[in-house]
Amino acid sequence: MSSALPPPTVVSDRAGLDELLMALKDERVIAVDTEADAFFSYHQKLCLVQITAGRRDWLVDPLADLDLSTLGEMLADPERVKVLHDAEFDILLLGGLHEFRLAGLFDTRVAAAVLGSANPGLANVLSARFDVQLDKSMQRSDWSKRPLSEKQIDYARLDTHYLPDLFEMLYAECEERDRLMIVESECRRLEQLRPVPTEVQPDDFVRVKGARDLNPVQRAVFKELFVLRDNLSRKSDKPTFRVISNQALLDVARRRPKDYRALTAIKGFTPRMATRMGDEVLDAVVRGLGADPIERLPRAPRKAGTLDLDEATQELHERLKRWRKKAADSLGIESAYVLNRHLLGRLAQQRPESLESLRAIEGIQGWQLRRFGDGITNVVLKFLEEESAGLLPKKRKKRLR
Incomplete structure (x- = not known):
């Protein structure tokens, strides 16, 4: 156990869950993380929910046959900030196994990346900000086993313990550097993620x-x-x-x-x-x-978000990607935070020639329109000129992911 920290509260019965919910009642900033057992099972299970608020840490045991619906209501409350680090996995896990929805998200990984961190993983961020070292050997631990070991408990609580303080730091820095809108835009996108049921074919x-x-x-x-x-x-x-x-x-x-x-x-x-x-x-x-020999390989089954683009649209997509890379490099951030891949694909397909037509593209945010609108439309207009003049290079049709 981290010697300087009081032990976390393990929640494994209804009384403990009620006590947790009462303690969270007036908290406006709540850190959350989850652990699953995908490394040990085919049918993934939610094995642990870590929560930190008001300087206290809780470890909620979903395997103890708890009704977590009231916890789900708290997660869906947009008036309270839910601080997660690299939230996509947690959102899909909670949504897929318990149909929970997350609102009020602040993803500290996104914020660290938007502020220019080249290594925004939790271990690196905690080391740099708090001089805390995470035991990475626990990342692939079997979280479905009970009782949890002391090392597992220590690792799990540290995943959320520093997140409220990290949130305060990163929020202030993003605000000061006029990058808060980038973080908020990405967090709203993450909140809308829904697991897509897949069957192996x-x-x-x-x-x-x-x-x-x-x-x-x-x-x-x-x-x-x-x-x-x-x-x-x-x-x-x-x-x-x-x-x-x-x-x-x-x-x-x-x-x-x-x-x-x-x-x-x-x-x-x-x-x-x-x-x-x-x-x-x-x-x-x-x-x-x-069976018949497989002379021709089947096309890999389409993944969600895969686009089939013709040669010309593929060329525009590549040009927009190059423009996006330059824009991201000028800000010192990852390209996806300038335009995510879904939006990039829609821009290539719909070819907005003006700020007005760009504004109508699904997913475009006001800050993107203000900061990048002219750059995007200039790329599109130059492409359309070359297409009209028959100057585009020939490319083989391909799928984009």
């Missing part, structure tokens, strides 16, 4: 590094193995890499073993694994060999 095998290098017969075998591994992972509630590694799966597809002896000769496929799943793996190899 057979053609997702092409996403595995090395799958494209297989020959057509090996691809057909690998596809069957890929589907089998996902089914085994789902049934055992283990992440896929803990069932069979990508490398072992690729080697099975390359060597196409016919028996246990050949299977266990493959590095990464142990006799114990063969006992547990050997028959199913060998059957998958047989199915793959009986």
Whole structure:
């Protein structure tokens, strides 16, 4: 336990949760973080919610069969500032597993980056601002196990303990340097994030590094193995890499073993694994060999936000990206905080020629219009002139993510 700090309060029953909510009743700034077990399970669970407010730290245990709906109401209250560091994961986790919505967000990672930090991760920021060292070995800890170890508790509480003070520092600095609107704009975007349910599809095998290098017969075998591994992972509630590694799966597809002896000769496929799943793996190899060879790789399934742009629109997109990079470099910030990728894609598709047409683009903020409007429209107008004159370079159509 951090020796200079009082121990956090662990909330694992209704009485403790009621006490926490009462303590938070009049707090206007509340720091929040979460821990999950994606590194240890296929079906991810919310395993811990860390909260700091009024110089006190709480660790809420969602695995203790608590009704967290009242906590969700607090998170959705826009009148209270919720301070998180790198909030996207937490927002998607809370939204996907508990349908919670976050309002009043101030993301300290965003603020640190907007202020020019080259390394805005929490460990770096806390070290620079408070001379605090986080134990990174706990990042991939199994947060579903109970009881939590002392090291886990110490790590978890430090994830939020300094955030209220960090918020005060960064808010003042952003205000002083006229960058608060950038942070607020990004935080409002983050608040709107919603998890997109995804099911693994057979053609997702092409996403595995090395799958494209297989020959057509090996691809057909690998596809069957890929589907089998996902089914085994789902049934055992283990992440896929803990069932069979990508490398072992690729080697099975390359060597196409016919028996246990050949299977266990493959590095990464142990006799114990063969006992547990050997028959199913060998059957998958047989199915793959009986299927048509995959001569042409399927296109990787479309991800949310993927754009199909024609040659001309792709050229404009590239020009806007180059302009965005220069604008970001002049401010010393990440390019995404000038224009996020979704907005960049809409600009390329809709080609605003004036501030008025730019104002109508979904997602454009007033501060972006004021600070970058002329630069954006100048890029578009120059592009349109060259397009009209037939001066655009030829490019192959591609997807953008």
